[in-house]
Amino acid sequence: MTVAVIRFPGSNCEKEAIQALNKLSIPSELVDWNFNKSLDRFSGFLLPGGFSYQDRIRAGVIAAKLPLIQQLKKESTKQKPILGICNGAQILIESGLLSDGDHLEHIIDFNYVEQRSIGFLCDWSFLTPFNSTHNVFLKTLSENDILPIQVCHGEGRFIFSSSPASGLKYVSIDGDISGQFPTTPNGSTDNIAAISNKKGNALAIMPHPERSLMPSRYPFSIKAYAKKHNINLVDFTALFKAFKESSV
Amino acid sequence: MIILTTLKQKDLSAVSAQQLLKNAPDAPTQINRFDLYDIQANATEHEIIHAIKDSYIFSNPNKHHLILERTNLIHARQLFFIVSRKSPLILTNKVIQLNKKLGGHQVTAITHSELWALTYTDIAAIDPNHVIDAFITSSQTNIAPFSHPLIHDVAALSFDELNQKIGVFTGSKNHDS
Numbered sequence: 001m002t003v004a005v006i007r008f009p010g011s012n013c014e015k016e017a018i019q020a021l022n023k024l025s026i027p028s029e030l031v032d033w034n035f036n037k038s039l040d041r042f043s044g045f046l047l048p049g050g051f052s053y054q055d056r057i058r059a060g061v062i063a064a065k066l067p068l069i070q071q072l073k074k075e076s077t078k079q080k081p082i083l084g085i086c087n088g089a090q091i092l093i094e095s096g097l098l099s100d101g102d103h104l105e106h107i108i109d110f111n112y113v114e115q116r117s118i119g120f121l122c123d124w125s126f127l128t129p130f131n132s133t134h135n136v137f138l139k140t141l142s143e144n145d146i147l148p149i150q151v152c153h154g155e156g157r158f159i160f161s162s163s164p165a166s167g168l169k170y171v172s173i174d175g176d177i178s179g180q181f182p183t184t185p186n187g188s189t190d191n192i193a194a195i196s197n198k199k200g201n202a203l204a205i206m207p208h209p210e211r212s213l214m215p216s217r218y219p220f221s222i223k224a225y226a227k228k229h230n231i232n233l234v235d236f237t238a239l240f241k242a243f244k245e246s247s248v
Numbered sequence: 249m250i251i252l253t254t255l256k257q258k259d260l261s262a263v264s265a266q267q268l269l270k271n272a273p274d275a276p277t278q279i280n281r282f283d284l285y286d287i288q289a290n291a292t293e294h295e296i297i298h299a300i301k302d303s304y305i306f307s308n309p310n311k312h313h314l315i316l317e318r319t320n321l322i323h324a325r326q327l328f329f330i331v332s333r334k335s336p337l338i339l340t341n342k343v344i345q346l347n348k349k350l351g352g353h354q355v356t357a358i359t360h361s362e363l364w365a366l367t368y369t370d371i372a373a374i375d376p377n378h379v380i381d382a383f384i385t386s387s388q389t390n391i392a393p394f395s396h397p398l399i400h401d402v403a404a405l406s407f408d409e410l411n412q413k414i415g416v417f418t419g420s421k422n423h424d425s
Binding site for chain 2: 053054056057058061062065094096099101102103104105106107109116117159160161
């Protein structure tokens with residue numbers, strides 16, 4: 001069985017996503033947006049980051065309406081793991097794949113802090129899981145874990161009508177979850193960086209776990225601070241474990 | 249007062265929307281996108297329009313149409329949908345720039361909405377509420393891309409209603425300022 005990495009016109013992180021899966025010896029295959037065969041043979045799905053359809057109208061909305069996403073919704077009912085990263089997360093949210101009712105329960109809007117739009121962010125942040133046992137991607141993480149991660153988006157502010165069942169929140173390197181700017185860099189509601197669907201098989205995450213697998217790539221300042229204060233930083237290998245289990 | 253701008257070249261958001269909707273029953277034959285700015289100011293309309301025309305604050309004449317009078321870009325075979333944010337954003341930079349042009353602090357707020365014009369061959373047969381449900385406001389089951397129910401409000405307008413709202417097309421100014 002193989003993980004499908006779904007590429008849309010304007011995706012630009014598919015190679016990093018495949019490299020992350022390769023690093024963990026997870027078989028993967030690049031699938032294009034106009035793929036018209038069944039997705040049944042794939043064991044999981046990864047929607048990478050980028051700017052699908054140039055973010056026209058709203059980020060992710062055009063891709064979310066494609067026939068391939070309707071197929072993906074059917075595969076989701078089989079409890080297959082589905083991970084959307086950055087623009088992939090925006091596509092999942094816009095498609096309603098993470099909403100349970102008939103209505104769209106979430107939106108990812110532009111970065112907005114202290115009543116002003118702050119534009120594109122490119123920085124390191126830290127995440128910690130909540131209700132981690134409810135999501136297949138998070139279940140091996142501890143709720144005290146602090147995971148450094150690259151943030152790279154102009155529209156990453158979660159807004160929702162009902163609180164997510166599980167996910168990841170922005171946190172300081174010391175574990176402070178109060179979440180004021182700049183700990184939460186984009187003004188996201190309740191400091192949310194990633195949300196799960198209620199069934200727990202899908203995760204939409206705005207920062208980039210595929211770029212944050214190797215601690216050797218953490219900035220020196222982060223490594224030095226963690227060493228000085230005896231903070232155990234956790235990488236995102238565990239997040240991809242769901243794919244590994246479904247690929248065996 | 250309200251002004252409209254639109255790209256001289258085809259707007260790619262409108263192109264994508266048209267491709268997305270083209271196979272749906274009752275789909276519009278053409279889609280056009282406009283930027284709608286609502287300017288709250290204590291200056292006269294003449295002063296504001298002069299300042300706008302004399303600057304690149306809202307439009308670059310090489311790239312945009314600045315719509316201040318009747319134009320064939322807007323016509324009676326179109327149905328119009330204003331997509332505005334539930335929490336309006338004040339475009340502070342444009343307020344500062346326009347006040348600088350006017351030499352004072354007459355402009356108090358500028359907000360932005362998108363105006364989508366959907367063209368139909370038989371507009372009398374079209375129910376605006378059906379269009380909003382099927383083509384404008386996104387849901388789990390439709391292919392509508394233009395507004396999201398959590399962050400946007402949508403208002404449908406006919407050609408006459410748009411003319412009345414904007415005023416500049418008919419000379420019947422209906423401005424708040």
